[in-house]
Amino acid sequence: MNRNRALAVLAAGLAISIVAHVANAAGAEASKPAASQKAAASREIDRGRYMVLTGHCNNCHTAGYIMKEGNVPEQQWLLGNPVGHRGPWGTTYASNLRLTVQNFTEEQWVRYAKALKARPTMPWWSFSTTTEQDLRAMYKFIKRLGPAGEPAKPFLPPGKEPSPPYEVRQLVQ
Numbered sequence: 001m002n003r004n005r006a007l008a009v010l011a012a013g014l015a016i017s018i019v020a021h022v023a024n025a026a027g028a029e030a031s032k033p034a035a036s037q038k039a040a041a042s043r044e045i046d047r048g049r050y051m052v053l054t055g056h057c058n059n060c061h062t063a064g065y066i067m068k069e070g071n072v073p074e075q076q077w078l079l080g081n082p083v084g085h086r087g088p089w090g091t092t093y094a095s096n097l098r099l100t101v102q103n104f105t106e107e108q109w110v111r112y113a114k115a116l117k118a119r120p121t122m123p124w125w126s127f128s129t130t131t132e133q134d135l136r137a138m139y140k141f142i143k144r145l146g147p148a149g150e151p152a153k154p155f156l157p158p159g160k161e162p163s164p165p166y167e168v169r170q171l172v173q
Contacts, residue, residue: 041140048141051134052078060085060094060121078142079149084156084166085121091156091166092119096149101142109139119155121169 052058058065058072063081065072080096101109113135118124130138156162 044137045141045144047134048137048139048144051130051138052141055127055130055138057097057138061097074145075148077145080152082153082165084153084162085169086162086166087120087169088158089120090158090160091162092121093152093155094122095152097142098145098148099151101139102147104139106136106139110135 058070058077060081061078062072062076063079063083065077078097080099081094084091084093104112110132113130114128114132116122116124116128
């Protein structure tokens, strides 16, 4: 009888162990898609960061970026620039992209970027040929930085004197 009881306890323990293992394996499988999605989202944000860097967005949209040879903390990226670019077109200011993206859904951002025809010195012709996938990655990266800073100063038409600081630019003919 003791032997039967011992076998019954052992069988029950084995059954519980098997059920627990199967449940644990099912839970691990269920979490794989979430982990995979998280990894993909992280890769996409990394791609957006790379696109911002190699697209030289910070050169204009981050104050002091060029003078500091890129040594600006990421928390200060893309806040716009108070230095105006003055030329025959008037005076333009690089926008605060972190505020700009807050006004768009991802779909709207892609449409906006593809249709953009901005004033100098924005190289819109280059930006508008960026792939949709890369534009989406840029959007996600900029969105992750979060809204911060102030809106850019408004465009000044030719003949209107800007307040300093500004740079005088000539268009290449």
